[in-house]
Amino acid sequence: MDKKEKESLKRRYYKLRIRIRHADNRIFIFIFFLIISGTLWFLNALSKDYVTELDIPVNFVGIPREFKSNQQLPQNLTIQASGQGFSLMRHKITSRGVPFKFDIKQYFSNQKAGKEVSFQIITQLAQKQMEQYYGGEFSILDIYPRTISASFSTIVFKKLPVSFKGDLSFQPQFWQKGDIKITPDSVDVGGPQNVMDTVKKIRTQYIKIERINSLTEFTANLDDNGVFICEQPEVKISVDAEKFTEATIKLPIKVLNAPDRFNIMLFPDQTTVTYRIGIDKYESITANSFTAIVDYNQMSARDINEKIRVELIELPEYIRNVTYHPREVKYLIGEKK
Template identity: 25%
Template structure:
């Protein structure tokens, strides 16, 4: 029992010694850090350029965002904040830049006082590199271009849409420097993928603008996609064949006299379509030009209710009597 108590006492003393040592070590470390941060350092801080008071009709046409490296002299405490966030310099184009031809020119000696205000009185600016920024600009123009829908839509069996997919709007304004928007002929939507569709389509879809045109803007970011989806069915008619441009002194016999036509339409419009809505024609002059021994029939559909139609036969044989 006595041995056990003695062992616990020794362990307790050792533990307290370690705690005291750790405390003194931490205090020494903090004193060292404070001492170091109190010293004066010379460091270079990168600043990303942002523009303000840029005329509404102008746009900077640089391929990348410019930066300036500002070398400063200050206490370590002041430098801490610059290591935890990106620094931005608001370049006042109207007041701190001059215009030369089609570029703005910024001189560090003219704009450094704004940097000085941003950094504070406790920071001394040693140098700014580069000391000159050349900022070419273009005049904003507007070009209206069509929108191209990128879609893959699969309807459920027996369902379809009579009208084409409707886009609102179907064209859009591209805004940017004239020399850049000149190359834009259309703008694509983001991909629209729909499967097993039975109900009407009504959704908003974003527009996809290649990253190479990051300086250009669109008049809006999304468009509306609409389509009425209906139950569809197929019907068939036997349509008579008509021969065009047959001379009065020529008599022919041709076969078949009728061709079966299958057509695809909304179930709601099935009874509204009649054989008279379809015409099949063969042109005698075409046979004379081509020298073929058969006619090539052409199908004419005179009903907007029919989505598609096709003939079951694509040749009409004939003989001259």
């Protein structure tokens, strides 16, 4: 290829690049104006009035505490709304999760306590309140459903103690310190009359806590069994833990009810007690903390081969897993001189 041909190819290449660049600019300008015109069209469309249907979340309030619904009331209503496109679109975007409070207390004003109360909720009576709730952004033309069938049973309330239901496990060498504390320890619970006459307490829902080694606090929901109404649906549970150790102590065995004229000898005359105790109370235990006895009235012979049972009648309430040995001893009864 000679020099002239190379120069010709270069000129063609540069011309082609210029054409492509101009074409790219025209495409970019076209897309830009297309977006602008589409946006203007969209904004113009939203400025017009429309009639559409909207789903709005609702929460029925004003139900007296002595009534319980026999069925689940609707969580959403459908409204036919008229307004600017801007307002209707903004409502669809922002209104979710913000329920309208539908007050139905007026339906209970003339109702007497009984086994069941039934009535029809007329949704259109709340039309003005709904429009005010949504700031007058649109007009409500209709509400669906127009009526809602509702029935309620009469319930009675009484204060019941709370009982913990669950499993607690501790780290090795730790155990529960004191009682489980429940706050509050009793709550107001409502339910049908025939049920409330028999129920004595309300339990928490089952909960499992493992490897406790210090004061542990957690929240537990009350178990309503699908029947009860709990004005306070949850309680606070506190469980304390302490480290324990195992200890032993030797005790003299006392003889009860022995006549003064007899001398009672025991073989052996001591028993060894083994127990577990919290570390912080370990030093408080002495032999005087226990009483081991045998009862003369249970001795039937003077033969040394006879045995009598040893009883541990006094011991600290804060020790556990108590065992002692021997549990029986031989005895010899002799008259005093």
